[in-house]
Amino acid sequence: MKILITGGAGFIGSAVARAVIGKSVDQILILDKLTYAGNLASLRPVADSPLFAFLQADICDAVAVARAFEDFQPDVVMHLAAESHVDRSIDGPTAFIETNVVGTFVMLRAALDYWRRLDRARARAFRFMHISTDEV
Ligand SMILES: NC(=O)c1ccc[n+]([C@@H]2O[C@H](COP(=O)([O-])OP(=O)(O)OC[C@H]3O[C@@H](n4cnc5c(N)ncnc54)[C@H](O)[C@@H]3O)[C@@H](O)[C@H]2O)c1
Numbered sequence: 001m002k003i004l005i006t007g008g009a010g011f012i013g014s015a016v017a018r019a020v021i022g023k024s025v026d027q028i029l030i031l032d033k034l035t036y037a038g039n040l041a042s043l044r045p046v047a048d049s050p051l052f053a054f055l056q057a058d059i060c061d062a063v064a065v066a067r068a069f070e071d072f073q074p075d076v077v078m079h080l081a082a083e084s085h086v087d088r089s090i091d092g093p094t095a096f097i098e099t100n101v102v103g104t105f106v107m108l109r110a111a112l113d114y115w116r117r118l119d120r121a122r123a124r125a126f127r128f129m130h131i132s133t134d135e136v
Contacts, residue, residue: 002025005029013030021049037084083136
């Protein structure tokens with residue numbers, strides 16, 4: 001199984017990557033913009049694995065996201081990329097709208113385009129998981 005994790009340099013995404021690599025998952029692609037919240041050190045335990053790949057990209061960048069789907073061909077998407085620290089939205093709400101709303105829409109649209117081109121068995125098995133909370 002190939003899993004694409006957005007926001008995988010964050011708190012939860014990196015823990016998922018460390019937990020599943022080499023167990024239930026054959027290949028992982030992390031797609032992360034590396035904002036202030038991203039921490040590559042959290043991926044160090046898996047970074048040298050041949051099963052692991054990292055792409056620095058913004059989920060609002062529809063071209064980069066579509067290319068990631070095409071190149072990687074995921075079976076599962078775990079979408080965790082987000083502006084997650086709600087206190088920051090008071091001083092800087094723009095990034096919250098862009099990433100949490102527009103970026104999530106870009107991810108969903110790219111996933112739908114990709115899913116429509118999968119064969120029947122892969123389309124049936126494909127999953128898009130959005131992990132979020134109230135501020136997202
Ligand atoms: N941490 C918690 O306790 C908790 C609890 C419940 C729900 N959640 C939700 O789970 C999700 C992930 O939480 P977390 O704690 O891992 O978040 P985090 O803030 O630790 O990590 C977010 C990651 O997303 C990346 N990112 C931000 N904007 C991006 C963009 N435009 N494009 C690509 N990458 C981008 C950051 O670089 C970072 O690596 C969020 O939706 C959060 O609200 C978290």
